[in-house]
Amino acid sequence: MTEEKEIKVSKTDPDSGYMIRDGKPEGFFYLDHRTVDAKYNLITDVHVTPGNVHDSVSYLSRLDRQQERFKFKVEAVALDSGYLTTPICHGLKNRNIFAVIAHRRFHPKQGLFPKWKFIFDAERNVYVCPASHELNYRTTDRKGYRQYASDSELCKTCPLLEQCTQSRNHRKVVTRHIWEDSKEWVRNNRLSKSGKQLYRKRKETIERSFADAKELHGFRYCRLRGLHNVREQALMTAAVQNMKKMAIHLDRLERRG
Structure with missing residues (x-):
């Protein structure tokens, strides 16, 4: 409810x-x-x-x-x-x-990377994190935001994990609107x-x-x-x-x- x-x-x-x-x-x-x-x-x-x-x-x-x-x-x-x-x-x-x-x-949570640290590669349609790992496109929500998610298996052992995400599944998600250009x-x-x-x-x-x-x-x-x-x-x-x-x-x- x-x-x-x-x-x-x-x-x-x-x-x-x-x-x-x-x-x-x-x-x-x-x-x-x-x-x-x-x-x-x-x-x-x-x-x-x-x-x-x-x-x-x-x-x-x-x-x-x-x-x-x-x-x-x-x-x-x-x-x-x-x-x-x-x-x-x-x-x-x-x-x-x-x-x-x-x-x-926009102020990110204290201790976490701001969004601009994640570089968007338009040709390949992926985001690249500060550790040079790729966040691949996953889905688009009803509000027009595309979601790019990292590989949780790679993130588990990443030395920058604590500065990147606080999610329990160790997965970083970055959103980008379809009209972001x-x-x-x-x-x-x-x-x-x-x-x-x-x-x-x-x-x-x-x-x-x-x-x-x-x-x-x-x-x-x-x-x-x-x-x-x-x-x-x-x-x-x-x-x-x-x-x-x-x-x-x-x-x-x-x-x-």
Whole structure:
């Protein structure tokens, strides 16, 4: 019998979601997922969800909505580490959009080798461990992860066993998503010269946009309860910010003229 995951529901605002994130306060919140353009820092999309909805869930659908509605020709995007998922990397690559996504650090169990120590040989479809032993393909699970397993008979006598796995059968298993190539493509983008320049630009655009909303427009707290009301506040705040941006831009053009 499988246990059902308990979902906390607020008694005062059932539309909100209970959020638990590193470095963030824990509790019932809403999240504003917004998009800004790199040239003028105008907000092009606002989407509000309960706090327990991951950033990446609605990203591709919101991106497609903007392209269809406004006829945007999106050439490149810069995202934080919360969007570093295989489906998003695959989706952006298929859309021919240059994607730069911040690196997310995964911490292996203390004393064990990190995954990057296991080298993937694409031609032979095997992983090679730090002791130069092969992990052969075994199966693919329902989530699209291929499993590569070591030979337990070889692992038993390996001097690196304690640094490799704690499994009782002495077998090391490494997983690789069927779209892992897309994730590696994003990583190469991030390390490129143009990718580094694009990501630096992110601090001046989306981060600045959120900071201005909180500090200058009272967007640190929801004024009313309910998803509909919070969405209205988010849209009104974005509209005011855009008006200010347009006024500043028009003033600069007039002065140049």
